[in-house]
Amino acid sequence: MKISKKVREIPPSGIREFFELVIGMKDVISLGVGEPDFVTPWNICEASIFSIEKGYTSYTSNKGLYELRSQISRFLKAKHNLNYDPEEEILITTGVSEALDLALRALINPRDKVLVPNPYYVSYYPVAFLAGGVPIFVNTKDTAFKLTPSIVERYVSKGVMAILLNYPTNPTGVSYSKKELLELSKVFIKNNLIVISDEIYDELTYDFSHTPISSLKSMKERTVYLNGFSKSFAMTGWRVGFACGPREIISAMTKIHQYTMLCAPIMGQIGAIEALRGSNRYVMEMKREYKRRREFIVERLNEIGLLCPKPDGAFYVFPSIENTGMDSLEFAKKLLKKEKVAVVPGTAFGSQGKGHIRISYASCMSDLKEACVRIERFLKARNG
Template identity: 45%
Template sequence: MYSLEKGFTKYTSNAGMAELRREIAAYLNRRFGLQYDFAHQIVVTVGGSEAIDLALRCILNPGDEVIIPVPSFVCYGPLTSMAGGTPVYVELKAENEFRLTAAQLRAALTPRTKAVVLPFPSNPTGGILERADLEALAGVLKDTNAMVISDEIYAELTYGQKHVSPANLPELYDRTIVVNGFSKSHAMTGWRMGYVCGPAPILQQMLKLHQFGIMSAPTTSQYAAIEAMRNGDVDIEKMRDEYDGRRRYLVEGLRRIGLPCFEPKGAFYVFPDIRGTGLTSDEFCERFLMEEKVAVISGAAFGPGGEGFIRCCYATSMKDIAEALTRMDNFLTNLRKKQAREG
């Protein structure tokens, strides 16, 4: 409201307001120990998705390959294809808590590999990569020219430990493009505010794409983001603590009613295994919606490896989570009874 009342509604610098970029640089250093020059290494974008699009379009040539761990957020593959690249999907395993291993990365690399997407903490699995995981991946990448596109939109929602970025590793810093934003960390989805950080030569080329396609992120949203950067740390901590309680409650509840799931350490999703029900992910979601009026997302929507799982989101009240678990228990009980009669 401040910017509207004061009439601050004109275009800003293409890269975003210098004041905001300074705050982003300070925030990244304060929260994650990352150091970026606000003037040359940070561009404010219209959400994190634009930042991913810019990164891919900037670095890819026709036929270049991008390694994408799956299941993962739905945009990486299509954006790679739109930029002329070829998605190479690497199927992560539940028994490994949906982590990308060094062996999997090594097997996926080819001379055409231009980039590796690291979407951690993960939507939909809640999986994370710890420092040891990143060090192992860095060892695989050291003799390649592959870039890392690290989607860290859920970085603040990491439980029991601090998020570690690939850019925290000196050997990966100069080849990592960090994508982040305000949607998850500050609950600002509708403000459409993101940002991208990385090597200055690449960021300057991304800025050209951004200014020709977007001009600048919305001015009012940038003022809101400045306020969030300056005064939002306490709210982030409170929100994460609340999500943590919901996370543990949902995992315990799903296990109690017979759906196996690993305990996610990031984001606000649980990814239970529904293969024991005899239904596909799509069938489970459709029937659960029609019979119990509860919406969950089919794991198949998130790429290879998602079939046999569903995504449950705990970004809602504890009351709603409890009611959803009651309805899911009822759904599973009725399903088992029907299968027993027909079997």
């Protein structure tokens, strides 16, 4: 069988083999998980179960249940003073992953260039590439993994039409204050860039409040705002996300969505309605717990000799392992073999993740404590 040239051109993931290693090993403490360790709040599960019992098992409209779109619209208005019309400016998708794919396919013409800050979430490169675009990596290593206006300017050239933003960022945990976003938005406007902004970790911003870039002046018309329920409501397996943006873009995305996905699963959509309707007490509790774990893990990692800046959000830290003399993959492999702790090599997230590892603190405190003890022992054994 001949597989398409395009698919063959997607570079293979360099750490597949490492994954198999982790999955095949028993009693591993995994700090490599990119999803909450909490289960979905029961009120959400219960609402969805009840709807199945009542026979809600059909398709929904392509755009998603109107009730959900209108809840999202109200939620964004109340929380960020964002105005998105539930009729024409909101599309419910099968997670942010689908929304990202739709946005890129709806916007990109062959050989259009798309800026991708590096390190980046694993799907950004392949999805932009599959859409026919040319991903241009923006090196953020020298600015502590943060985009700055001058860095963006350096990479803007003829043919660059969009930038993929993700903040708080997976894998680095970096995020941006309103002031920083304002500065960046000026460059985006000046260079006429479309911003595809994946803000799935927005609720997990710990030291300041999250600002959607589309809420800034003159940004709404050039931004596709992506968000979902996976991280804030611990609903990863439900696959519900949404895209908000200018009506032409949402309508173009809907066109693709209706022929490929048709609609997001109704059970997930009903769960999402309950998520927005119900109390956010549980969300806040999870956030406080993540914040405490962040403080703990940052302190401990620095204490045991891994340089680890404190991230602004998400549930990842991205410490440097350069001083160990090992590269990312080697470090992760040896740590797994010697101490049965799994972390993700930074290079899984692009070339600029070199010399780093991603540690997820979406694990209970006792596992985090034990994992730190093991990492400490691992480092001591190498140094001594």
